[in-house]
Amino acid sequence: MLAESLALSAALFTIGVIGVLTRRNAIIMFMCVELMLNAVNLSFVALSTLYGAAGQVFVVFVMSVAAAEAAVGLAIIIAIFRHRQSVNLEDINLLKG
Amino acid sequence: MGNEFFPLFYGFHFYLFGLLALASAILFVTRKSPVAAALWLVNVMFCLAAIYIMLDAQFIGAIQVLVYAGAIMVVFLFVVMLLNLGQPSDVSDIRGNAGRLAAGAVGIAMLAEVMVLARSKFPAQLTLPIPPGEIAAQGPGGVIGPLAAPLFREYLLAFELTSILLLTAIVGAVVIGRKRS
Numbered sequence: 074m075l076a077e078s079l080a081l082s083a084a085l086f087t088i089g090v091i092g093v094l095t096r097r098n099a100i101i102m103f104m105c106v107e108l109m110l111n112a113v114n115l116s117f118v119a120l121s122t123l124y125g126a127a128g129q130v131f132v133v134f135v136m137s138v139a140a141a142e143a144a145v146g147l148a149i150i151i152a153i154f155r156h157r158q159s160v161n162l163e164d165i166n167l168l169k170g
Numbered sequence: 171m172g173n174e175f176f177p178l179f180y181g182f183h184f185y186l187f188g189l190l191a192l193a194s195a196i197l198f199v200t201r202k203s204p205v206a207a208a209l210w211l212v213n214v215m216f217c218l219a220a221i222y223i224m225l226d227a228q229f230i231g232a233i234q235v236l237v238y239a240g241a242i243m244v245v246f247l248f249v250v251m252l253l254n255l256g257q258p259s260d261v262s263d264i265r266g267n268a269g270r271l272a273a274g275a276v277g278i279a280m281l282a283e284v285m286v287l288a289r290s291k292f293p294a295q296l297t298l299p300i301p302p303g304e305i306a307a308q309g310p311g312g313v314i315g316p317l318a319a320p321l322f323r324e325y326l327l328a329f330e331l332t333s334i335l336l337l338t339a340i341v342g343a344v345v346i347g348r349k350r351s
Contacts, residue, residue, distance in 0.1 A: 077185075129227050
């Protein structure tokens, strides 16, 4: 089941990338990043059946980094919403020349 | 692994949860409403938890449900509700044709690249501290023991750094999110 798991992981990661590239809603883009992290976790777990428990240890680290990232990112989104009353990235163009 | 006892049963459920995860992920990126998207993403995470358990990572499956579906996605939904973004906007937030084309090209290229990599042979001599056979073995530590031992021995420094990272994230989130008076 290793090859199938890695293929599923690749497909989920690609769906996440497509989501980040096509959506403009900041919260949905964020959720796509979470989907990509999940896809990487799946390949870690799949390879841990071959190479030992270190892969599962890394999944624990990835999950804690994802939690930290969600906390800070959502705080940034709330701060942006307070300024612009929108989370659409088209409206956030302060740095655009 | 369970697949040597009931190969058909195992394979059927593996493909079932895999296809469910894939379908839910596609529905997730195509929903307009953030709440619907978040709920489909929760479905993806539940399917992945089932696959983790089938891959002999029971503890990871449990914390996938507890931490990802139970905590992180609730925070996402909480922010969606807090900012009152639940209803889909009248203009679609999906980018125009150029963006879709670029995303499709990038997606196909990445998928092809990773599929080619997935077909390659894996080196057998890349052995890490715990030999693979010991993961499935039900020793005195159960299924968590083989995971906990390297976490608190070889990766202790990384574990401590993770706690500092979480503290920094909490402080950062409070500083960024508070109202400036």
